[in-house]
Amino acid sequence: MGETTVAEAGGDLLADGGVPHAVLDLDWLRQFWPSPPDDRFTFDMLLRNLRNLRSIAGNYLDAGATSLVLAGVIEQQDGRKQLAHPIGVDLTVCRLWAELLVVHGLGRCRDGGLGVL
Structure with missing residues (x-):
């Protein structure tokens, strides 16, 4: 929860610094039911769609992006390597830590409730 929001904030920081970039949400490449x-x-499913992601990332890089911000969940240590190799770029992984009350607030916001962030 919150990885897309953090990625967008990272994109804002890059824009403020004048760094050409793209923010990509990996959730759209893994949408599949039932999991x-x-x-x-x-x-x-995300790994199956990496060929598509490599093409998309390549389009941004060809257009001048020097950084890609990818929002997504990687549960296993080798997931980073599995993502980086097909995309063709080195990855820096950021782990999100949040207090339990913040996480519950994000869940309420997502569900249309009154969450406090």
């Missing part, structure tokens, strides 16, 4: 019991974030 397998052993892959709740459908990471395998």
Whole structure:
């Protein structure tokens, strides 16, 4: 929860610094139902779609982006390598930590409730 918001904030910081970039939400490449019991974030579907992501990332890089901000969940340590190799760029992974009350607030906001962030 919150990875897209943080990625967008990172994109804003890059823009403020004059850094050409693109922000891509990996959730759209893993949308699949039902998710397998052993892959709740459908990471395998994301890996299947990486050829598409490489083309999309290449388009941004060809247009002048020097940084790509990817929003998504990586549960396993080797997931970083699995993503980086097909995309063709080095990845820096940022782990999000939040107080439990903040996480619950994000969930209420997503569900249309009154969450406080």
